[in-house]
Amino acid sequence: MSGPGFGDALGGDATPTTSYVLRVNGEARLIENAWIGENLLYVLRERLGLPGAKDGCGQGVCGTCTVQLDGVAVAACLIAAATLGDREIRTIEDLDNDPETADVQRALIEAGAVQCGFCVPGVVTSVCALLARVAEPSEVEIRRALDGHPCRCAGPHPMVDAVRIAARRRVPRQTHSTMMFNVIAPPTSGGAE
Ligand code: FES
Ligand code: FES
Incomplete structure (x- = not known):
């Protein structure tokens, strides 16, 4: 039954x-x-x-x-x-289209953080989210962002180095973009009189 x-x-x-x-x-x-x-x-x-x-x-x-x-x-x-x-x-399929993502991927390779590669898409996704929010993250902020990404191959230290490298490259680029914007932006002062 x-x-x-x-x-x-x-x-x-x-x-x-x-x-x-x-x-x-x-x-x-x-x-x-x-x-x-x-x-x-x-x-x-x-x-x-x-x-x-x-x-x-x-x-x-x-x-x-x-x-x-x-x-x-x-x-x-x-x-x-x-x-x-x-x-x-x-x-990651869409993030892959951003030049900032390429910076992060290159930095991971340069720092020796890419071996089997299984963790890498997740790491890149988290690091891109961090750098979009904080241009120059502290070590604590970097380690917190990487906390949920245990890498069985390389361990955490190369990843931390990679984030520092990517952040260093990104800051000058953002500064340059801001300067360009300031050159072409119309004046904002002097409203209706
Ligand atoms: S598959 Fe989602 S955290 Fe491991
Ligand atoms: S590179 Fe193999 S788990 Fe991270």
Whole structure:
């Protein structure tokens, strides 16, 4: 004799589905008939064909699944995709188009922080989020940003060095951009008299 199923015990469908729109890399992407509990990492990789965020521990520990959510680095394996509404998700596939990302990638290589490479997309995503927020981060800020990215190959120190290198390169570029803007921007003083 078979007993009641899991769904019956809950008094309904054990795998309820829903359809929703996710904003990913600047585009609205429709997700149809998906289980409401699917995490963001699964949706990105298996439904949207974006494999840049890696599936490591599935428990928020390894950092390989990191994406940016409204500019903040988060573990995609811990977030139910259906709950995100119109929040902006950015993955390494889109970050790869930015020259600042190339700076970070080059700095990681120069500092000897890239070996097997499995942790690298997550590290780059977190470092780009940090440098977008803080142009010249302190060592504490760097280590805090890298805290969720245990690198089994190189350890933390080369990564910290890499962030310093990337930050040093980025600051002169931002200063130059600001100077250019000041040259071409119209005067802001002297309103209606
Ligand atoms: S797979 Fe998300 S933190 Fe490890
Ligand atoms: S380079 Fe291998 S885990 Fe980081």
